[in-house]
Amino acid sequence: MKFDVITLTDEEIDKLTAVQMQxxxxxxxxxxxLIHKYGQELALFKKLVYTDxxxxxxxxxxxxxxxxxxxxxxxxIIVEQLEYGLALNxxxxxxDFGNEKVGYIVDYSLSYTERYKIVLDYYLSIKDPSERMSLxxxxxxxxxxxxxxxxxxxxxxxxxxx
Numbered sequence: 001m002k003f004d005v006i007t008l009t010d011e012e013i014d015k016l017t018a019v020q021m022q023x024x025x026x027x028x029x030x031x032x033x034l035i036h037k038y039g040q041e042l043a044l045f046k047k048l049v050y051t052d053x054x055x056x057x058x059x060x061x062x063x064x065x066x067x068x069x070x071x072x073x074x075x076x077i078i079v080e081q082l083e084y085g086l087a088l089n090x091x092x093x094x095x096d097f098g099n100e101k102v103g104y105i106v107d108y109s110l111s112y113t114e115r116y117k118i119v120l121d122y123y124l125s126i127k128d129p130s131e132r133m134s135l136x137x138x139x140x141x142x143x144x145x146x147x148x149x150x151x152x153x154x155x156x157x158x159x160x161x162x
Contacts (some may be wrong), residue, residue: 005031006079018121019104020086026110027082031075038071102141116149120156129161 003013005028016024045063049055085105104122107115119142126132136142136157143150 019118023085027078034074
Protein backbone atom coordinates (compact mmCIF):
# COMPACT_ATOMS: atom_id res chain seq x y z
CA MET A 1 0.00 0.00 0.00
CA LYS A 2 1.29 3.42 -0.91
CA PHE A 3 1.06 5.91 1.96
CA ASP A 4 0.39 9.49 0.94
CA VAL A 5 -2.00 10.55 3.68
CA ILE A 6 1.00 12.09 5.49
CA THR A 7 4.61 12.47 4.43
CA LEU A 8 6.82 9.76 5.93
CA THR A 9 10.18 8.45 4.80
CA ASP A 10 10.77 4.72 4.41
CA GLU A 11 12.93 4.83 7.55
CA GLU A 12 10.14 6.46 9.54
CA ILE A 13 7.65 3.87 8.31
CA ASP A 14 10.04 1.06 9.31
CA LYS A 15 10.22 2.48 12.85
CA LEU A 16 6.45 2.46 13.36
CA THR A 17 5.01 0.04 15.88
CA ALA A 18 2.26 -2.37 14.88
CA VAL A 19 -0.34 -0.06 16.40
CA GLN A 20 1.01 2.98 14.59
CA MET A 21 1.20 1.05 11.33
CA GLN A 22 -2.43 0.00 11.72
CA UNK A 23 -3.39 3.64 12.27
CA UNK A 24 -1.49 4.65 9.15
CA UNK A 25 -3.12 1.91 7.06
CA UNK A 26 -6.60 2.83 8.34
CA UNK A 27 -6.06 6.53 7.65
CA UNK A 28 -4.79 5.79 4.15
CA UNK A 29 -7.76 3.50 3.47
CA UNK A 30 -10.17 6.20 4.68
CA UNK A 31 -8.49 8.82 2.48
CA UNK A 32 -8.62 6.53 -0.56
CA UNK A 33 -12.32 5.84 0.05
CA LEU A 34 -13.04 9.58 0.30
CA ILE A 35 -11.25 10.27 -2.98
CA HIS A 36 -13.15 7.44 -4.67
CA LYS A 37 -16.46 8.73 -3.32
CA TYR A 38 -15.58 12.26 -4.51
CA GLY A 39 -14.86 10.91 -7.99
CA GLN A 40 -18.15 9.03 -8.10
CA GLU A 41 -20.18 12.04 -6.97
CA LEU A 42 -18.48 14.32 -9.48
CA ALA A 43 -19.00 11.82 -12.33
CA LEU A 44 -22.68 11.46 -11.43
CA PHE A 45 -23.16 15.23 -11.33
CA LYS A 46 -21.33 15.59 -14.65
CA LYS A 47 -23.71 13.06 -16.23
CA LEU A 48 -26.68 15.01 -14.89
CA VAL A 49 -25.33 18.28 -16.27
CA TYR A 50 -24.71 16.77 -19.70
CA THR A 51 -28.06 14.95 -19.70
CA ASP A 52 -29.86 18.22 -19.05
CA UNK A 53 -27.79 19.88 -21.82
CA UNK A 54 -26.25 22.36 -19.39
CA UNK A 55 -22.56 21.89 -20.28
CA UNK A 56 -22.02 25.63 -20.65
CA UNK A 57 -23.44 26.30 -17.20
CA UNK A 58 -21.17 27.05 -14.25
CA UNK A 59 -22.95 24.38 -12.19
CA UNK A 60 -20.29 21.75 -12.84
CA UNK A 61 -17.42 24.02 -11.77
CA UNK A 62 -19.34 25.09 -8.66
CA UNK A 63 -20.13 21.50 -7.71
CA UNK A 64 -16.53 20.46 -8.30
CA UNK A 65 -15.27 23.28 -6.05
CA UNK A 66 -17.81 22.33 -3.40
CA UNK A 67 -16.81 18.65 -3.49
CA UNK A 68 -13.09 19.47 -3.44
CA UNK A 69 -13.54 21.73 -0.42
CA UNK A 70 -15.41 18.98 1.44
CA UNK A 71 -12.81 16.39 0.40
CA UNK A 72 -9.95 18.57 1.63
CA UNK A 73 -11.78 19.20 4.90
CA UNK A 74 -12.36 15.48 5.49
CA UNK A 75 -8.74 14.65 4.63
CA UNK A 76 -7.55 17.30 7.09
CA ILE A 77 -9.58 15.57 9.81
CA ILE A 78 -8.08 12.19 8.91
CA VAL A 79 -4.54 13.62 8.96
CA GLU A 80 -5.12 15.36 12.28
CA GLN A 81 -6.48 12.18 13.87
CA LEU A 82 -3.60 10.15 12.45
CA GLU A 83 -0.94 12.54 13.72
CA TYR A 84 -2.60 12.59 17.14
CA GLY A 85 -2.84 8.79 17.19
CA LEU A 86 0.79 8.32 16.16
CA ALA A 87 1.86 10.49 19.07
CA LEU A 88 -0.19 8.45 21.57
CA ASN A 89 1.81 5.22 21.58
CA UNK A 90 2.61 5.28 25.31
CA UNK A 91 2.37 2.72 28.12
CA UNK A 92 -0.17 2.96 30.96
CA UNK A 93 0.12 6.40 32.55
CA UNK A 94 -2.54 7.95 34.76
CA UNK A 95 -3.66 11.33 33.48
CA ASP A 96 -4.45 14.36 35.65
CA PHE A 97 -7.91 12.95 36.39
CA GLY A 98 -6.71 9.51 37.50
CA ASN A 99 -7.86 7.81 34.29
CA GLU A 100 -5.48 5.44 32.59
CA LYS A 101 -4.09 6.22 29.18
CA VAL A 102 -3.27 3.06 27.30
CA GLY A 103 -0.37 2.22 25.00
CA TYR A 104 -2.63 1.31 22.11
CA ILE A 105 -5.02 3.39 20.11
CA VAL A 106 -8.66 3.34 21.17
CA ASP A 107 -10.72 4.00 18.06
CA TYR A 108 -14.32 2.84 18.30
CA SER A 109 -14.81 3.28 14.56
CA LEU A 110 -12.65 0.19 13.99
CA SER A 111 -14.17 -3.28 13.79
CA TYR A 112 -13.72 -5.61 16.74
CA THR A 113 -11.19 -7.72 14.82
CA GLU A 114 -9.10 -4.61 14.06
CA ARG A 115 -9.31 -3.57 17.72
CA TYR A 116 -8.32 -7.08 18.78
CA LYS A 117 -5.24 -7.01 16.52
CA ILE A 118 -4.15 -3.60 17.80
CA VAL A 119 -4.45 -4.63 21.45
CA LEU A 120 -2.81 -8.01 20.77
CA ASP A 121 0.16 -6.37 19.03
CA TYR A 122 0.57 -3.92 21.87
CA TYR A 123 0.58 -6.57 24.58
CA LEU A 124 2.86 -8.88 22.62
CA SER A 125 5.36 -6.02 22.46
CA ILE A 126 5.73 -6.35 26.25
CA LYS A 127 8.59 -8.82 26.68
CA ASP A 128 7.98 -9.95 30.26
CA PRO A 129 5.06 -12.46 30.25
CA SER A 130 4.10 -11.85 33.88
CA GLU A 131 4.08 -8.09 33.39
CA ARG A 132 2.05 -8.53 30.19
CA MET A 133 -0.59 -10.64 31.94
CA SER A 134 -0.70 -8.34 34.95
CA LEU A 135 -1.20 -5.26 32.80
CA UNK A 136 -3.81 -6.93 30.62
CA UNK A 137 -5.74 -8.30 33.61
CA UNK A 138 -5.99 -4.78 35.03
CA UNK A 139 -6.79 -3.08 31.72
CA UNK A 140 -10.32 -1.74 32.20
CA UNK A 141 -10.12 0.10 28.88
CA UNK A 142 -9.52 -3.17 27.01
CA UNK A 143 -12.49 -4.84 28.73
CA UNK A 144 -14.78 -2.13 27.40
CA UNK A 145 -12.99 -1.66 24.08
CA UNK A 146 -12.86 -5.36 23.12
CA UNK A 147 -16.13 -6.48 24.69
CA UNK A 148 -16.48 -10.24 24.21
CA UNK A 149 -13.07 -10.41 22.50
CA UNK A 150 -11.42 -9.53 25.82
CA UNK A 151 -11.57 -13.07 27.19
CA UNK A 152 -10.40 -14.54 23.88
CA UNK A 153 -7.38 -12.26 23.89
CA UNK A 154 -6.72 -13.14 27.52
CA UNK A 155 -6.51 -16.81 26.55
CA UNK A 156 -4.17 -16.04 23.66
CA UNK A 157 -1.90 -13.91 25.84
CA UNK A 158 -1.91 -16.58 28.50
CA UNK A 159 -0.79 -19.14 25.89
CA UNK A 160 2.09 -16.84 24.90
CA UNK A 161 3.14 -16.52 28.53
CA UNK A 162 3.86 -20.25 28.85
